[in-house]
Amino acid sequence: MKGVQNFLVVFALLTLAFSLASASDPSSLQDFCVALNDTKHAIFVNGKFCKDPKLATADDFFFSGLDKAGNTSNAVGSRVTPVNVDQIPGLNTLGISLARIDYAPYGGLNPPHTHPRATEILAVKKGTLYVGFVTSNPDNKFFTKILKRGDVFVFPAGLIHFQFNIGKTNAIAFAGLSSQNPGVITIANAVFGSNPPINPDVLAKAFKLDKKVVEFLQTQF
Missing domain, CATH: 2.60.120.10 (Jelly Rolls)
Structure with missing residues (x-):
């Protein structure tokens, strides 16, 4: 039983450490998400609404x-x-x-x-x-x-x-x-x-x- 308790404590600490280490901008789940103020033809991921990728241009990255x-x-x-x-x-x-x-x-x-x-x-x-x-x-x-x-x-x-x-x-x-x-x-x-x-x-x-x-x-x- 003591071994199980120790394992749970270590697991909890590792989980907390991972959570703290991950406390930054979430990783992108797509190649890009060009910010767009107009929500027409847009989807929301995080940070800002995203332009339809088909409408993105080189200037969006410049x-x-x-x-x-x-x-x-x-x-x-x-x-x-x-x-x-x-x-x-x-x-x-x-x-x-x-x-x-x-x-x-x-x-x-x-x-x-x-x-x-x-x-x-x-x-x-x-x-x-x-x-x-x-x-x-x-x-x-x-x-x-x-x-x-x-x-x-x-x-x-x-x-x-x-x-x-x-x-x-x-x-x-x-x-x-x-x-x-x-x-x-x-x-x-x-x-x-x-x-x-x-x-x-x-x-x-x-x-x-x-x-x-x-x-x-x-x-x-």
Whole structure:
């Protein structure tokens, strides 16, 4: 009887591990599913409605523009150019996407954020980036690295991460993400710029700040 119980425990743990490992975009069950806003002549699989495969064209799988620099003249000094299912309809159900990130000279920042539905792999094309991510509670261990041209770094799904240009020139990186629509939650914007605002008393206690400081930070977003 004890052997049977041990087997059931191991089986349950393996099942849980498999479920967690599978917690990403579901695998595609067809060659492709081109996204379509008009539901006429369409079928629904997951993510978006699918165009009739007979009506698909090469343009459904095409995007042009990643050679163009993003405008970094903003408060954080960076610009993300996404290439997800909204830009390439043919990515629907395929579970991948891409982004170009441009950073202004020293200080260009892709602020701390998370992708709730994707792991990210970042490759530096130009410049020097200080990057890192923080693990979940209770450890909150910080993994960090300085990346130069040709270097690659991985940010696990759902963890808070960032990139900061520490070079004197502009920097460029390309990111691959394991979702057709990875999503992004910028921490500062979500916490201090929510609509409607979070009660300042909550944030003051959570961040151990004076309430007036919290109220000031909320005005910045």
